[in-house]
Amino acid sequence: MPADAPDSSLEISPEISYVITQHNKAAFLPLLVEAFAREGGDFTREYVFVDDGSSDESVAVLKGLAARLPGPLRLIEQENGGASAATNNGVLAARARLVRLVDGDDLVTPGSTAQLREAMRTAGVEFAYGDLGKYAFDQPFAEPAPDFPAPVPLRDGAGLARFIRNCPVNSSAILMTADLYRRCGGCNETLVSPDYLLFLRAFAEGDGVHLPAPVARIPTEAPGRLSGQQRRSRYESVLALIILLEEQPALPRSLAVQAYRRALSRSYNYARLFGAKxxxxxxxxxxAFSKLSAPAQPLPAMRRALAAYTEDGRIERPTAWLPGAARRGVARTRIG
Structure with missing residues (x-):
């Protein structure tokens, strides 16, 4: 349910909505809010926090920090459904044309949102992303503010090709229009991690721009962080490529072949890493076959490759790998 921002601060629509997802992040919230307070930027903003069923003091801590935010706090509390569902709900509630996504233990860097917005404006696109740095919990602001070099436009499939190859960042690197988020489908709520498929969907929808500097910093250690759940996260990375091809039947053949080869390479290397020599x-x-050729219909081979990640060698995901929304049968595969 939306929470308690003063009515006067909601009379004018903000220029940027920050959508922050949190689950048991009470220890990180003071750092997160302090980073927002230090960020700067000549634009109006709101902070849409989505608490994904936290069992710690996250909500109380956040409310106590609200006065430190440079814009009104809007709080949505939901039953635990996963980061993908939380992100969708936050964006759907956002009032601004632009949305900046932030994970609850990541720290935005000074000036980063303004730089991402300017990169979008100069490139004439609806989607920008930057790089990620790291921070130590006991010295969260030790790193100097980044220098921002010239942004790099990614046109004519270049962004999609880059992210088919690898997803080097998470959603905290993203600024996009709310309209693009809805058009591309947003997050697939059957996936625990919202990141990879969201990048693929956004670049499948059109051009973007890369700002090659850290726009957020992630903790060097965060218990339970999604990227640390290796077997499941690797499974989802291949599943994201499968979903891309299912959703984009008219994808250029070169990109479909790249996705097929990346899925099989990733699965081969994972099995090898864990002892299958x-x-x-x-x-x-x-x-080996994928290195030589590619089938006219690559999806069956990509689906079979999912078996490399499960303990029992089945392609189906274990129930334990499903987020709460999927377990309850209420997950949306796309929005908009």
């Missing part, structure tokens, strides 16, 4: 690696021959 040589001929014992079940992905050896599919991977």
């Amino acid at each position: 040589g001929l014992k690696n079940p992905m050896l021959w599919p991977y």
Whole structure:
């Protein structure tokens, strides 16, 4: 349910809505809010926090910090459904044309949102992302403010090709229009992590721009952080490529082949990393074939590659890998 911002601060629509998802982040919230207070930028803003069923003191801590934010706090509390559902709900509640996504333990860097917005304006696109740095919990602001070099436009499929190859950042690097978020489908709530598929969907929708400087910093250690759940996260990275091809049947053949080869390469290397060497690696021959050729319909081979990540060798996801919204049968695969 939306929470308690003064009516006077909501009379004028903000220029940028920050959408922050949190689950049991009470220890990080003072750092997060302090980073927002230090960020600067000549624009009006609001902070839409989505608490994803926290069992700690996150909500109380956040309310106690509200006065430190440089814009009104709007709080949505939901039953635990996962970061993807929380992100969708936050964006749907946002009032601004532009949305900046932030994870509850990441710290925005000074000037970053203004720089992302300017990069979007000069490139004439609806989507910008930057790089990520790191911070230590006991010295969160030790790093100097970043220098921002010239942004790099990514046009004609270049952004999609880059992210098919690898997803080097998370959603805290993103500034996009709320309209693009809805058009591309937003987050798939059957996935625990919102990041990879959201980047793929955004770049499948059109051009973007990259700001090659840290626009947020992630903690060097954060218990339970999604990117640390390796087997599930690697499974989802291949599943995201599968969903991309399912949603984009008219994708250029070169990009479809790249996605196919990346899925099989990733699965072969994962199986090898965890002890399946040589001929014992079940992905050896599919991977070798992918280096030589690509089937007209790559999806069946990509789906079979999911078996490399599960304990029992099945392609179906274990129930334990499903977020709360999917377990309850209320997950949306896309919005808009």
